[in-house]
Amino acid sequence: MAAHRRSFVPSLALLLSLSTVVAPRLTAQISVTPDGGSAIVPLNSTEKQVSFTLYTGVGTLQTWHVSPTCSGVITNCWAPNGYDVTFQQATGVVIKFLRARSC
Numbered sequence: 001m002a003a004h005r006r007s008f009v010p011s012l013a014l015l016l017s018l019s020t021v022v023a024p025r026l027t028a029q030i031s032v033t034p035d036g037g038s039a040i041v042p043l044n045s046t047e048k049q050v051s052f053t054l055y056t057g058v059g060t061l062q063t064w065h066v067s068p069t070c071s072g073v074i075t076n077c078w079a080p081n082g083y084d085v086t087f088q089q090a091t092g093v094v095i096k097f098l099r100a101r102s103c
Contacts (some may be wrong), residue, residue: 002057043073048096055090062087068095075100 032052039050056062063086070077077097085093 025096048098049069050095050097052093052095053090054085054093057089059088066093066095068096068097073096073100 022092031055037052039052041047041050052066054066063084066079066083066085068077076099077095080094080096085091
């Protein structure tokens with residue numbers, strides 16, 4: 001019987017959390033893509049940013065505060081275009097990150 005080998009690609013994770021800055025008159029729920037607000041990036045990736053899509057479907061302007069959270073080998077992550085995002089229905093948010101150098 002042949003042995004099965006699993007291939008494992010080390011990865012790092014970024015999480016994007018959101019809160020409303022100003023309570024809008026309409027109550028809206030927000031959905032975040034990818035994966036409800038998290039992204040996994042392979043360690044061997046040369047990419048240093050992740051894009052998230054925020055969607056409320058509400059036709060009036062709303063302001064949301066984004067708070068990127070780093071984990072694993074990520075040492076720093078930030079929103080280069082600002083942390084308060086005002087949009088109508090949907091928008092994209094770019095999060096840039098740095099990772100720890102390997103020893």
